[in-house]
Amino acid sequence: MPNRVVVTGCGAVTPLGLTVDETWKNMINGVSGIDYISMFDTDNFQVKLAAEVKNFDPNSYMEPMTARYSDRFTQFAIAAGKQAVGDAQLSIDGSNTYDIGVIVGTGIGGIESLSSQMDVLARRGPSRVSPYTIPMMIPDNCTGRLSIELGIRGVNMSLISACASGTDAIGMAYQMIRHGELKMAIAGGTDASITPISVAGFQQAGALSRSNEPGNACRPFDARRNGFIMGEGAAVIVVESLESALERGAPIIAEIVGYGATSDAFHITKPMETSEAAAKAIELALAGLNRDEIGYISAHGTSTPLNDVSETRVIKKALGEQAYDIPVSSVKSMVGHMLGAAGGLGAIVCCKVISEGILPPTINYEYPDPECDLDYVPNIARKKGVAIAVSNAFGFGGHNSVLAIRKYNGK
Amino acid sequence: MNVHEAIKNAICKIAPGIDESKIVPKADLTKDLAIDSLARVELAMALEDSCNLTLSDEELGEVVTVGDIIALLESNLGGSNA
Numbered sequence: 288m289p290n291r292v293v294v295t296g297c298g299a300v301t302p303l304g305l306t307v308d309e310t311w312k313n314m315i316n317g318v319s320g321i322d323y324i325s326m327f328d329t330d331n332f333q334v335k336l337a338a339e340v341k342n343f344d345p346n347s348y349m350e351p352m353t354a355r356y357s358d359r360f361t362q363f364a365i366a367a368g369k370q371a372v373g374d375a376q377l378s379i380d381g382s383n384t385y386d387i388g389v390i391v392g393t394g395i396g397g398i399e400s401l402s403s404q405m406d407v408l409a410r411r412g413p414s415r416v417s418p419y420t421i422p423m424m425i426p427d428n429c430t431g432r433l434s435i436e437l438g439i440r441g442v443n444m445s446l447i448s449a450c451a452s453g454t455d456a457i458g459m460a461y462q463m464i465r466h467g468e469l470k471m472a473i474a475g476g477t478d479a480s481i482t483p484i485s486v487a488g489f490q491q492a493g494a495l496s497r498s499n500e501p502g503n504a505c506r507p508f509d510a511r512r513n514g515f516i517m518g519e520g521a522a523v524i525v526v527e528s529l530e531s532a533l534e535r536g537a538p539i540i541a542e543i544v545g546y547g548a549t550s551d552a553f554h555i556t557k558p559m560e561t562s563e564a565a566a567k568a569i570e571l572a573l574a575g576l577n578r579d580e581i582g583y584i585s586a587h588g589t590s591t592p593l594n595d596v597s598e599t600r601v602i603k604k605a606l607g608e609q610a611y612d613i614p615v616s617s618v619k620s621m622v623g624h625m626l627g628a629a630g631g632l633g634a635i636v637c638c639k640v641i642s643e644g645i646l647p648p649t650i651n652y653e654y655p656d657p658e659c660d661l662d663y664v665p666n667i668a669r670k671k672g673v674a675i676a677v678s679n680a681f682g683f684g685g686h687n688s689v690l691a692i693r694k695y696n697g698k
Numbered sequence: 699m700n701v702h703e704a705i706k707n708a709i710c711k712i713a714p715g716i717d718e719s720k721i722v723p724k725a726d727l728t729k730d731l732a733i734d735s736l737a738r739v740e741l742a743m744a745l746e747d748s749c750n751l752t753l754s755d756e757e758l759g760e761v762v763t764v765g766d767i768i769a770l771l772e773s774n775l776g777g778s779n780a
Contacts, residue, residue, distance in 0.1 A: 351715030352732075407743075414755055415743050418736035 289465045293695055295537040296375025296525035297635045298367040298475075302338035302518050302622045306370060310632075311639050313621070314647040315668040320622050321516050322501045326481050333497045334490045336504050337481045338518035338623030349436060356419050357432055358397030359479035363521035363628070364429035365436050368473050372437060375525035375537055377471070379438050386470035386531075388442035389430040390460045391523060392452025394627035394682070395480040396426035396445075402484050429477050429521075441469055447627075449682025450587070451548075452476050453522060454630030454690055458546035460526045461690075470531045475523030475631030486517060492556065494591060506651035507588035507617035508595045508659040515589040518623025522631030524638070541638045542695045544675070547571025551685030558597035558681065562604045565597075565679075565687035569605035572677065572689040578606070580693070581613055582673030583640050585633045586663075587681045588617025588649065589624055596658045598679065601687075603661075614671065616664040620650040630688065633678035637692040644672050701749075701771045705764060708744035712737055723765035731764075749775065 299306065302320030303313040313320070320338045329335050345354035345362040348369055354362060368391070372379070379387060400423035408416050422428055427445035434443045442463070446456045453476020460472035489495045496514035498504035505516045532539050547568040551559040559565065573581070587598055595617075603610045618636055619625075625632055640646055645668050652665035678690045706721050713733060720730060727733040733741060742758050745751075745767070751774050761767055 352713060355712075355714050411743075415739065415746075417743075418739050 290467060291529035292461050292464045292543045293527055293529050293532050294524050294540045294543060294638055294692070295527050295532050296371040296373070296377065297540065297638060298370025298374060299520065299522040299632060299635055300340055300343060300363045300366045301520040301522070301625065301632065302340055305343060307635060314618055315645050317648050317650045317666060317668065318621060319502060319650060321505055324481065327483050332486060332490060334486055334495045335499055336496065336501050336516055337486070338516055339481055340520050353432065356423065358400045358423045358428065360393055360395070360397055360477045361429045361432045363479055363519070364391050364433055364477040364523065367475065367477070367521035367523040368433045368437065371473060371523045371525045377525060377537070383470070384438060384440040386441060387439045388460065388463065388469045388472040389434045389437070389439050390442065390444055390446060390456045390472050390474045391430050391433065392446040392448065392456035392476040392627050392630065393426045393429055394447070394449050394452050394478050395485060397424035397428060398480050398485055399482050400424045402482055433473065437473065439473065448686040448688065449684050450624065450626050450629055451680040451682040451686040451688040452627035452630060454633060454678060454680035454688040455548060457524065457526060457631065457634050457690060458548060458688060461543045461546050464526060464528050471525060471527040473523060474526050475521065475634070476628040477521035478626040478628050479519045480626065481517050481519050489517065496590065503651045505590045505620050505623060506653070507586065507590040507620050507649050508599070508656065508663045509652050510654040510656035512590040512592060512595060515591050515619065516623035518619070518625040520622070520625045520628050522625070522628050522635050524631065524634055539695045541641045542693045543690060544576060544693045545572035545574060545691030546689070548688045551687065553685055556683050558593060559685070562597060562600040564685070565601040565681060566604035568687040568689045569601065569677065569679070572691040576675060576691060578609065580674035581677060582671060583637070583646055583676040584613055584615040585636045585676065585678040586615050586617040587679045588619050590619060594681065596656070598681070599659045599661055610661060614646050614662045614664045614669065616647055616649045618647050630678065630680035633680060634690055634692065637676035637678050637690070640673050640676050641692065641694045644670055646671050701768055701775070704745065704748045705767050705771070708741055708748055709733070711744045712740040721764060723763065723768060725764045726762060727764065745771065751775065
């Protein structure tokens, strides 16, 4: 019989705060973390806004030398990972080090490090390129560093599926623990790519909002939505077999009860017109569960014209008439699109919804789109007891990844 | 800026958090200051930036101690900038 799998700790660094508690408090108050880009000069850019992580000091979480030779996406992962381990009251030592894995997804990896070393290459030649270039830019640097920081010797890998990376990393951890290959994993997502090259790339793909109004630029499911807002940060959880959690008396936040992942095999950036594959991912995540218990969906909800109408269709295709009774909200309206970290945050949002009984709102929802006709929890958080929450994540390349998370009721 | 100060600043830049009192002429870069072979290229860049000169890979390869860097910089600068 497969192991049951629970969440015992959460950690996050987001545009709404440097911890889960601060982020959650701002989310349920409908605070926006979006503002003008401060990390580089946007004079030549059509895109002016992003959701940056503010006041992050990596030295609070790691030695200055580690911070200096780690890209920002790795620094975020270390901070969120250490918070999650603390929250889970987990001690890592020789007795359990091989039972624990580190699986953290990223969509982009160390692009700031790559960009700055490309400048060095162009200006001063190959002999002055930093020997740390490769370790700092490779996407798995976040897990390599995190495993060193935490002393973890089980599986160590990053997982890459664009904006579904965080969800797939947790899904992978869930599967490995379920099948007894690991007892625990530090899993989630991280990204830090508010850099000229990535903003330019997303801008040229037509994916980003060109709005000049930080307060209401990101408006998922609203008729006037016009593109996503780049976010950044990390969201990491401790995933653990129920047996292990009970044995060590760990705080159990919620249970992971399903994971579904499919591929559109359709177009490299557009969602599949029939919505079939993404709906299938939701169905896979819900297999064997009582669908009447579903009380909330944390939407991918990017605020692009295409995603939000497609996701609405996907939810209706998977759940039929029941879709109209289930509240769906997008925290991206507040934190922007944290890319690889988005799925990690989606899982944490589901855990908080279940443990706190409050749904975070979709802010900036003003003008209904007839094609987006579900209950998006507009503008104001709502009290609601939820037994099962679903987290959607989709990504360039046709990735559709879904987690189902249930209240743990002690049996 | 004198050569000693330039070296100290460069080392602090590439190895933040280092105990500055350990940066003395006889200190071995690898053994005493934990500046490994990877960090040496960073150090060369920092020195080139602060002293406005170019160091060759051969010259850098022979450096073992902080004193060796002082000698290297002084010979490159010809004493004019000290």
